[in-house]
Structure formats: C-alpha cells, structure tokens
C-alpha cells in the first residue's frame with residue numbers, strides 16, 4: 553500500500569510540474585495571468601503530452617513492479633510452495649534486475665508511453681474545456697467545477713488509454729515465465745487474434761469508475777496548491 557502511494561506522489565509531481573512549466577514556456581503567461589489570457593487548446597495539448605511522456609518514463613519501473621505484485625496469485629493455489637515469488641516491492645525490483653537485467657524493469661514501457669502521451673494531452677484539454685465552459689470569464693473555477701471537470705478529464709483520459717493499458721500490462725507480465733510475445737505489435741496482434749476486438753476494452757468501466765474520484769481530488773489539490781503558493 554505504501555508503495556503505490558509513494559509512486560503516485562512522485563509521478564503526479566512530475567506530470568503536473570512538467571505540464572505547468574511547458575505551458576509557461578509555450579505561452580509566456582504565468583498561472584495567475586491565465587484566467588485573463590487563456591492558453592490555446594493546442595498549447596494545452598502539447599504541454600499535456602510532454603508531461604505524459606516524461607511521467608511514463610518515471611512511472612515505468614514502479615508500474616511494472618505493481619503489476620507483477622498484483623498478479624502474483626500462484627503461491628496461494630500451490631499448497632507445496634508457501635513462499636511467494638516476490639516478497640515485496642524491493643525484493644521484486646532486485647529479482648527483476650537479477651533475472652531480467654535493468655531493461656527488465658522497463659518492459660512494456662513503449663506501450664506505457666503510447667498509453668500516456670496523447671491521453672494526458674486529452675486529460676488537460678478536457679479539464680480546461682469544462683472549466684472554461686462553466687466559469688464566468690476572467691474568474692477562477694469554483695471547487696465544484698474543478699471537481700467535476702477533473703473527474704471527467706480522468707474518465708476521458710482512461711477511456712482513450714484503455715487499449716494501450718491492456719497491452720502494457722500484458723507486456724509487463726511477459727518475461728516472468730519466458731517470453732510469449734515478440735514485442736508490442738506481436739502482443740497486440742496475438743491478443744486480437746485470440747480474443748477479438750473486445751480485448752482492447754478490458755477494464756474500461758472499472759478504470760473510468762476509479763478515474764472520476766481520483767482525478768477530481770487530484771485537480772482540486774492542484775488548483776488549491778497553485779492558489780496557496782502564488
């Protein structure tokens with residue numbers, strides 16, 4: 553539990569830090585001036601994609617360890633072996649390093665980059681679009697608007713991210729017991745061949761249901777901290 557919490561803190565600070573600074577570089581307006589001079593959606597999209605790209609690289613090893621630990625269900629079913637393969641996040645990281653090398657920690661990172669880059673552009677465009685729609689010109693959005701816009705931004709982002717999320721997780725699990733897939737494209741093709749188009753939408757409802765409260769709270773904290781520190 554402490555492991556995902558620590559990784560969420562790191563990854564969100566990278567995402568929001570890179571997003572804000574890229575937007576600042578593109579528009580030359582500070583956050584306070586942005587209500588009077590709103591940035592274009594193109595600039596918001598580019599800044600979101602840049603944040604997504606960098607967060608994907610920071611997230612890759614943490615996400616891989618999380619996926620491996622969450623999928624570790626065999627030992628409970630095998631009465632003979634009482635020890636799980638990975639005893640915790642540190643043991644998992646060191647076993648992967650030993651057994652699969654440093655690149656093992658980045659398995660599936662291409663799919664993660666493709667999952668996060670465009671969809672985090674969509675995330676910030678949705679958030680800004682909804683805030684602008686429901687906020688009188690020149691004013692800051694209310695907390696209720698921030699919560700709803702943040703929640704829907706999370707849903708929009710997760711709906712578009714789910715196909716690559718499925719591939720990413722399959723690639724991350726590959727390597728545990730030999731290699732099943734030749735690469736990302738092979739993983740996509742063989743998943744499609746065996747399970748049909750529906751495979752790319754697995755977990756979409758659950759991802760979206762989780763995304764609303766998580767991202768409502770994320771954007772409320774972001775706006776609150778920006779106003780606190782200006």
Ligand SMILES: C[N+](C)(C)CCCC[C@H](N)C(=O)O
Pocket residue numbers: 564667668671672675706709710713763766767
């Ligand atoms: C790009 N992708 C959809 C994967 C994530 C977008 C939202 C990020 C947020 N930290 C969350 O976990 O919901």
